[in-house]
Amino acid sequence: MKKDILSLNLQELTNEITALGQPKFRAKQIYRWLHKSFVTEFSQMSDLSLSLRELLNDNFVIFDCTIEKKLISEYDSTVKYLFKLHDGEFIESVLMKYKYGYTVCVSSQVGCRMGCTFCASTLSGVVRNLNPSEILSQIYTISRDNDIRVSHIVMMGMGEPFDNYDNVLKFLQLVTDENGVNISMRHISLSTCGIVPKIYSLMEENLQLTLSVSLHAPTDELRSSMMPVNKKYPINELIDACREYTLKTSRRISFEYSLVKNVNDTDECAYALAKLLKGMLCHINLIPVNEVTETGCKKSSPERVKRFSDILTSKGFTVTVRRELGSDINAACGQLRRSVQNK
Numbered sequence: 001m002k003k004d005i006l007s008l009n010l011q012e013l014t015n016e017i018t019a020l021g022q023p024k025f026r027a028k029q030i031y032r033w034l035h036k037s038f039v040t041e042f043s044q045m046s047d048l049s050l051s052l053r054e055l056l057n058d059n060f061v062i063f064d065c066t067i068e069k070k071l072i073s074e075y076d077s078t079v080k081y082l083f084k085l086h087d088g089e090f091i092e093s094v095l096m097k098y099k100y101g102y103t104v105c106v107s108s109q110v111g112c113r114m115g116c117t118f119c120a121s122t123l124s125g126v127v128r129n130l131n132p133s134e135i136l137s138q139i140y141t142i143s144r145d146n147d148i149r150v151s152h153i154v155m156m157g158m159g160e161p162f163d164n165y166d167n168v169l170k171f172l173q174l175v176t177d178e179n180g181v182n183i184s185m186r187h188i189s190l191s192t193c194g195i196v197p198k199i200y201s202l203m204e205e206n207l208q209l210t211l212s213v214s215l216h217a218p219t220d221e222l223r224s225s226m227m228p229v230n231k232k233y234p235i236n237e238l239i240d241a242c243r244e245y246t247l248k249t250s251r252r253i254s255f256e257y258s259l260v261k262n263v264n265d266t267d268e269c270a271y272a273l274a275k276l277l278k279g280m281l282c283h284i285n286l287i288p289v290n291e292v293t294e295t296g297c298k299k300s301s302p303e304r305v306k307r308f309s310d311i312l313t314s315k316g317f318t319v320t321v322r323r324e325l326g327s328d329i330n331a332a333c334g335q336l337r338r339s340v341q342n343k
């Protein structure tokens, strides 16, 4: 079987290339073609001999995602991609333009098995994990397609990154490698629904990325009703892990809180949330829930969002309300893939 060359780091690639009887420096050349020029065919590596290109083609494959569908928001030029993978599965990515640069939201799995009640990605379960190469190639394809340099990454697309931990860590290593696309670890956010043991594992890695934790509710009863993962890792264990994470890494945690009308958007919830997070090095990101037909969740009114935010601010928290980008193009994760699945 051909090897997945885009998932190899420079050291691993060097080992492979020398094992094929090639000089070491070729590995760096090939690595640059893959991770700086984003080529998708060995034939495009124009400074390698024809025989070497053939040798590579016989031994390796460059996993790539092809653009199946592309939707451009008329409001804010957010671009949503539906990608087809080599085995015919679909994943989604989003390109967002901010003042400080281009951000890509990547998927880490085909589908998701976490079962959050408001989320479209999990409606038909998980199909498989993505390889490091398949997470990378979302960014590479978008860079090529728009002729841009992507500066920021959020791992907030389809899938639970901590349910595909090893591949995600390898992806982080590759995407921050100075020999490759060289995105700063400080410009990467990783979002988890709260798989507690992996928060401790990541803590040991001591990375400069931003950990986002999808909290969405301040009590076990409410959180378990929205997020099944809470039955396994209840709030006190999650918050303990988060507090320890901030102390160990000195990095602020970003708590995601999607506001669902009449479910988790009451004053009582806001006060309980403030109490829960008291004293922690953190930031709260409020997201008016993106309405998905199948889930029946309704978004809170702007007045409710404002009131919820004001309560938290009055308690001393830094709070942002996420701009709703691309609301005209199904930018909520999982909605585009479902629309082709349902056909």
Ligand code: SAH
Pocket: 114, 116, 118, 119, 120, 155, 156, 157, 158, 159, 160, 161, 191, 192, 193, 194, 212, 213, 214, 215, 256, 258, 287, 288, 289, 290, 291, 292, 332, 333
């Ligand atoms: N599995 C990871 C990352 C994927 S989703 C996680 O759970 O964090 C990224 C964020 O979007 C999470 O906070 C998730 O809870 C939230 N989300 C999912 N569906 C949503 C929807 N319909 N509206 C608003 N936020 C949603």
